[in-house]
Amino acid sequence: MMQKKAGPLFYLFLLVFVFFVMFPFLWVLLSSIKPLSELFGDKAFNWFTSHPTLKSYVSVFVNYPFLRYLWNSTVVATITTVYTVFVAAFAAYAIARLQFKGKTVILGLVLAVSMFPQIATISPIYMFVKTFGLTNSYLGLIIPYTTFALPLSIWLLVTFFRKIPFDLEEAAKMDGATPMQTYFKVILPLAVPGVFTTSILVFIAAWNEFLFALTINTAEKYKTVPVGIAMFQGQYTIPWGEISAATVVVTVPLVIMVLLFQRRIVSGLTSGSIKE
Amino acid sequence: MRNEKRMERLLGYSLVAPAMLLILAIAIWPVIQSFYYSLFDYRLNDPTKSSIHWSYSLDLEGYLQNYPFLKSALKQEMAAADEQTKQTLAQIERKLTKLDAAIRSDDQVAKQYDKVNEALDNFETPSNELKIAELDKQTAERLTDTVHDVIQTLKEMKKAGELQHADKVVGLAEGLKGVVIEPNFVGLKHYKDSFSDMRLWKALWNTTFFTVVSVAIELMFGLGIALLINKAFFGRGLVRATILIPWAIPTAVSALMWKFLYDGQNGIVANYFETIGLVDRMGDLLTTEAGAMFSVIFADVWKTTPYMALLLLAGLQTIPDSLYEAAAIDGATKWQQFTKITLPLLKSSILVALLFRTLDAFRVFDLIYVLTGGGPANSTETISILAYKVMFSQTNFGAGSALAVIVFLCVAIISMIYIRWLGKDLLSDGAGAKR
Known part of the structure; x- marks a missing residue:
């Protein structure tokens, strides 16, 4: 376990591992450029097509309101992220940095809420958005998304805030800065990477949400990407070509994002789960 | 000095207040209300029962x-x-x-x-x-x-x-x-009915089976992968990015992708499984009870093992090399090093990863809803799916809410067991302490 040098066998293992993880995507990518006739029947199991076509991609955007789904998801996920991270930043700062009674209880509550099963909140939330006419609207999703986005933001930000050295704050205090000044001038600039990481994770969580989106926004015009794609399947036929193309379209930006920010995402995912 | 302390406390409470109010209003209140709904015969499609009446x-x-x-x-x-x-x-x-x-x-x-x-x-x-x-x-x-x-x-x-x-x-x-x-208050009738209905027990069993089996496999593979890649090698970032992708794509989309791969006529994975003899016929994968459960677990393992590996890798990286060097000098075998150093020091990382994964698996909805819809013959119907169906397909909010409350209680019990094991580690406060 501690042979820190990697041998050829190790690279072979890595290759196999990466192949297994990526195989579904690879297959979907290959299928997305097959003509319809090669998705079914004998040719369905051929890896490569000799007649690559972009028909499925065109169809996704022409025959389905897929662009609309993408836009809806972007709006909902962005607003959810900005507003919850904003609210959470203050709370997390207080929990991580200030001394007051009951903060362990508060943090415990935050953690407990983040573990709530969505199904346990959905009936009252559904009745709420229905009563206020918010079904099929962006707000109708942003409000319920607070249930998981806010606890997640607070939890991640607390661990990031705690990592900032306490000496800095004391120095600021010595110089006569008020706590709010310390927060805006000293802590926040240092916490920017943490805030950014938190935002990525909250954005992904909001982008991927399914249950609320499925129940609250049922009109084509307001469906989000996960629900939109899942509803591609008709009653009798499943348009695999279009589904493959749509999957590729939503996966590519994610792949780019993950490649760019992998270090941050990993630090966010693992923060709070390990003791340093 | 006293005054300053009080100021700090006041500031602390006022900074936390907005977040707490939101959490109370949007997460905690609905759970309480779910419980309240579950005490009524509350049906959206029946005009005389479409709201809650205490009185005539x-x-x-x-x-x-x-x-x-x-x-x-x-x-x-x-x-x-x-x-x-x-x-x-x-x-x-x-x-x-x-x-x-x-x-x-x-x-x-x-x-x-x-x-x-x-x-x-x-x-x-x-x-x-x-x-x-x-x-x-x-x-x-x-x-x-x-x-x-x-x-x-x-x-x-x-x-x-x-x-x-x-x-x-x-x-x-x-x-x-x-x-x-008439008042539609029914007390605990929905709970009584649920617990005497075989469908609930089947759903609970399916959920537990899915959770235990998939989390156990994920832990095993995750730990293995973490141990293997816990070393310096070329292309590390790329591998890390690769294993993040299944975690990052929407569960609903990955479920649909697997549905394509498992397809009884055109699914490539189904075809390979038939070739290696894992299933008799391609179609068995999604149309038989055992096949469907296997498919769902397999897809879940694919999606979340990388996540598990990442969490455990982070834990592994906090174990100092010097411990292993010292052990090697004392003549400890690799296995001894693993059981005497790695496992004990990794314990809290493992427990935290298990806690998150167990709860996630227990709440599973998207994956199964899209992949099998709970079928065939309710063989993959988990408790969340059942609650959703009762609430929104049968529009029976009262009985559905009772099921939702049951899910909530199960999750609470599971968390309590884990937190017992973990102790206060999870919430320990770093403020004011030098690390």
């Missing part, structure tokens, strides 16, 4: 669409009837008029009564708030009894052939049957 009330729209017409129909009958029938009919009419007066004796009800009447005269549909009037128990019971008696009498008269337009009169009277809305 009257559907004025239904009442006024029948009562005046019944009265005039009775009068018509009286005009054409013989003396004895006339008397009976007059008696009925008197009863109804008295009842109507009793209903209108309440000022609030009388006001609503007139407004609804006006709306109906103008062929408008009165709003829900307007048409439902609260009734005291006595009047409500009197209404129910009177209507029952009237229908009884009219039916007898119909049999005796004493009425000219018997069907119309009886129909109008029967229209008055559904106008009293």
Whole structure:
């Protein structure tokens, strides 16, 4: 376990591992450029097509309101992220940095809420958005998304805030800065990477949400990407070509994002789960 | 100094307040309300049960669409009837008029009564708030009894052939049957019904089986992968990015992708599984009970093992190399190093990863909803799926909420067990302490 040098066998293992993880995507990518006739029947199991076509991609955007789904998801996920991270930043700062009674209880509550099963909140939330006419609207999703986005933001930000050295704050205090000044001038600039990481994770969580989106926004015009794609399947036929193309379209930006920010995402995912 | 402390405390509370209020309003309150809903026979598609009633009330729209017409129909009958029938009919009419007066004796009800009447005269549909009037128990019971008696009498008269337009009169009277809305409080009945329904036990079993098996496999593979890649090698970032991708894509999308790969006719994975003899026929994967459960677990393992590996890798990286070097000098074998150093020091990382994964798996919805829809024959129906179906397909909010509360309690119990194991580690406060 501690042979820190990697041998050829190790690279072979890595290759196999990466192949297994990526195989579904690879297959979907290959299928997305097959003509319809090669998705079914004998040719369905051929890896490569000799007649690559972009028909499925065109169809996704022409025959389905897929662009609309993408836009809806972007709006909902962005607003959810900005507003919850904003609210959470203050709370997390207080929990991580200030001394007051009951903060362990508060943090415990935050953690407990983040573990709530969505199904346990959905009936009252559904009745709420229905009563206020918010079904099929962006707000109708942003409000319920607070249930998981806010606890997640607070939890991640607390661990990031705690990592900032306490000496800095004391120095600021010595110089006569008020706590709010310390927060805006000293802590926040240092916490920017943490805030950014938190935002990525909250954005992904909001982008991927399914249950609320499925129940609250049922009109084509307001469906989000996960629900939109899942509803591609008709009653009798499943348009695999279009589904493959749509999957590729939503996966590519994610792949780019993950490649760019992998270090941050990993630090966010693992923060709070390990003791340093 | 004291003053400063107080200021800090005040600031702390005011900074936390907005977040706490939001969490209370949008997460905790709904859970309490779910429990409240679960105590009622609450159905969205049944107008008399589409909201929660503690008390009796009257559907004025239904009442006024029948009562005046019944009265005039009775009068018509009286005009054409013989003396004895006339008397009976007059008696009925008197009863109804008295009842109507009793209903209108309440000022609030009388006001609503007139407004609804006006709306109906103008062929408008009165709003829900307007048409439902609260009734005291006595009047409500009197209404129910009177209507029952009237229908009884009219039916007898119909049999005796004493009425000219018997069907119309009886129909109008029967229209008055559904106008009293009774309180739909049922107490713990939904829980009792759920627990005596085999479907719930099946769903609980499916959920537990799915959770235990998939999390166990994920832990095993995750730990193996983490141990293997816990070293410096070329292309580390790329590998890390690769294993993040299954975690990052929407579960619903990955479920659909697997549905394509498992497809009984065109699915490549199904085809390979048949070739290596894992299943007899390709179609078995999604159409047999065992096949479907296997498929769901396999897809979940694919999606979340990388995540597990990442969490454990981060834990592994906090174990100092010097420990292993010292152990090696003392002649410890690799296995001894693993059981005596790695596992004990990784314990809290493993438990945290297990906690998150167990809860996630127990709440599973998207994956199964899209991949199998809970089928075939409910063999992959988890408790969340069952609750969703009862709530939104059967529009039975009361019973569905009871199931949702059961999911909540299960999750609470699981977390409590883990937190017992973890101790206070998870929440320990770093503030003020030097690390």
